[in-house]
Amino acid sequence: MGKYWAIFKITWQNAVEYRMEFLAHMVLGLITLLVMYFIWSAVFEGRTYLGNYTFSSMMTYLVMVRFLHFVRRTSPVRIIADEIKEGKISAYLIKPVSYLRWWLAAFLAERIFESILRILMLFVFLILFPKIFNFPGTFNFLVILFFIGISLVLNYLFNLLISLFAFFVTDVRLFRSTVIMACDFFAGSLIPIDLMPGVLKKIGLLLPFQFWIYFPIKLYQGDLTQNQIVGGMSLLFVWLLIFIFIVKYLWQKGIRTYEAIGQ
Amino acid sequence: MRQLVNKIRRYLKLYFHLVKFSLMTVFVYRINSLLMGFTPIIWMLSAVSLLYVIFGSTKQIAGWNFWELTFLLGVHELIYLLSWLTFVGNLLGFIRWVEQGKFDITLLRPVNHRFFVSFNSVDLSGCLGGVFNTVVLISLSLSKLNLKISSLQILIFIFSLVISYLIFYFLVFLLSSLCLYWVKAESFIDWLLESTDFDHYPAEIYSDWLRFFLFFFLPILFFAYVPTAILLGKLPSYYAIFGVIIVVWLYLISTVVWRLGLRHYQSASS
Numbered sequence: 001m002g003k004y005w006a007i008f009k010i011t012w013q014n015a016v017e018y019r020m021e022f023l024a025h026m027v028l029g030l031i032t033l034l035v036m037y038f039i040w041s042a043v044f045e046g047r048t049y050l051g052n053y054t055f056s057s058m059m060t061y062l063v064m065v066r067f068l069h070f071v072r073r074t075s076p077v078r079i080i081a082d083e084i085k086e087g088k089i090s091a092y093l094i095k096p097v098s099y100l101r102w103w104l105a106a107f108l109a110e111r112i113f114e115s116i117l118r119i120l121m122l123f124v125f126l127i128l129f130p131k132i133f134n135f136p137g138t139f140n141f142l143v144i145l146f147f148i149g150i151s152l153v154l155n156y157l158f159n160l161l162i163s164l165f166a167f168f169v170t171d172v173r174l175f176r177s178t179v180i181m182a183c184d185f186f187a188g189s190l191i192p193i194d195l196m197p198g199v200l201k202k203i204g205l206l207l208p209f210q211f212w213i214y215f216p217i218k219l220y221q222g223d224l225t226q227n228q229i230v231g232g233m234s235l236l237f238v239w240l241l242i243f244i245f246i247v248k249y250l251w252q253k254g255i256r257t258y259e260a261i262g263q
Numbered sequence: 264m265r266q267l268v269n270k271i272r273r274y275l276k277l278y279f280h281l282v283k284f285s286l287m288t289v290f291v292y293r294i295n296s297l298l299m300g301f302t303p304i305i306w307m308l309s310a311v312s313l314l315y316v317i318f319g320s321t322k323q324i325a326g327w328n329f330w331e332l333t334f335l336l337g338v339h340e341l342i343y344l345l346s347w348l349t350f351v352g353n354l355l356g357f358i359r360w361v362e363q364g365k366f367d368i369t370l371l372r373p374v375n376h377r378f379f380v381s382f383n384s385v386d387l388s389g390c391l392g393g394v395f396n397t398v399v400l401i402s403l404s405l406s407k408l409n410l411k412i413s414s415l416q417i418l419i420f421i422f423s424l425v426i427s428y429l430i431f432y433f434l435v436f437l438l439s440s441l442c443l444y445w446v447k448a449e450s451f452i453d454w455l456l457e458s459t460d461f462d463h464y465p466a467e468i469y470s471d472w473l474r475f476f477l478f479f480f481l482p483i484l485f486f487a488y489v490p491t492a493i494l495l496g497k498l499p500s501y502y503a504i505f506g507v508i509i510v511v512w513l514y515l516i517s518t519v520v521w522r523l524g525l526r527h528y529q530s531a532s533s
């Protein structure tokens with residue numbers, strides 16, 4: 001455990017060193033938010049509701065999408081695919097460490113650091129725009145923080161799964177960007193899933209990607225019934241098990257076919 | 264005159280070889296290239312879904328209907344496709360060359376350096392999806408819009424598309440040239456590309472000050488909005504002339520920044 005804690009600390013220090021890059025990335029995301037603000041202002045002109053959303057609840061949703069952006073970011077897990085492709089994991093395999101836990105520690109350190117910056121961003125929003133950004137209370141906020149931990153593990157497993165394909169097809173970068181874009185849509189980052197047209201809504205509510213964006217925000221906004229929460233958590237648990245099973249299978253099969261190309 | 268013709272012929276020949284080389288690279292990584300083709304299609308489906316949701320409850324936004332906005336999206340895709348195909352990837356690569364000290368080799372080549380950093384390869388990776396998006400969005404929306412367009416309007420539209428391409432080129436070139444001063448300039452391009460989000464939607468939804476800023480300070484609205492709005496009769500044709508002035512202005516600034524940058528360049532890590 002101590003060695004993974006050491007990796008966590010090193011990655012954390014690295015993230016602190018490059019804090020300006022994280023901040024620049026966060027501010028960059030505000031451009032999309034500004035565009036969305038104008039679009040939804042035009043949509044809500046002369047109306048109070050769209051589905052179950054008011055203008056203020058829609059803006060809260062979109063601000064929370066920006067806040068949760070870090071949950072679905074793929075770095076540093078995408079490095080795994082490069083290391084497999086370039087044969088660099090050989091160096092890890094001869095060390096007394098678990099390669100997958102090594103990267104989990106690094107992933108959590110980077111994401112937790114970024115989550116602190118993003119919480120600060122939320123507070124700035126809360127202070128500057130109290131009329132368009134709703135704060136439903138400390139309890140809901142703590143619930144979402146707890147849920148983010150599970151979402152991060154889900155994201156790690158999913159990205160790991162894609163990276164492990166590098167054992168079989170060598171280069172997965174473009175495959176990843178295509179898949180991530182589709183996942184992003186079904187996570188509800190552009191349109192809340194409950195506003196999507198019929199079939200897309202059904203698909204979105206079955207897939208695991210809703211747990212990166214849509215589900216946590218709905219929990220935060222207090223829009224889910226008890227049955228929906230229990231149903232959602234059960235589905236999340238099932239998806240976690242599926243991902244763990246596939247990741248284990250791909251790792252075991254991949255490591256047997258691994259040829260250390262380039263080493 | 265003869266010298267100029269020879270020069271153009273020489274550069275066209277060089278560009279032909281660069282395109283040929285890029286095609287060969289794409290065919291080495293066939294599966295990757297094919298998959299990259301899907302990425303723009305997924306982006307397009309997401310964007311159209313958003314429009315579908317928005318127009319599910321309203322007929323118009325700021326005077327634009329669903330098919331007009333789809334057409335705007337199609338024009339945006341066209342400009343984006345042409346830009347990525349020809350220069351955006353190259354200029355991002357140029358920033359990396361400077362970061363890694365590889366730009367020195369370019370400076371030794373017997374070719375116009377500005378041409379070479381801008382057009383040294385053709386990025387065909389997202390081409391398939393981009394072409395699909397452009398054809399589908401533009402043809403579908405035009406068939407639904409039933410526009411009565413004169414040949415003069417078509418000429419102005421094509422002219423303003425050329426202007427859009429040039430504005431986009433000079434902006435990306437200008438920002439990437441900043442790497443000659445500060446080395447790390449990739450985030451400037453990221454900012455610009457992210458800002459093109461403003462161009463997916465009609466300018467009428469933005470506040471007056473923001474619209475003015477996006478027309479004349481960071482002329483993003485010239486990418487797709489201006490050509491589309493001129494063709495649909497929502498903007499007077501003289502906006503194309505404003506575009507020409509901006510092109511000239513950007514050409515002058517980018518040339519100064521590039522030349523001073525070359526003098527400033529220190530070949531950091533080579």
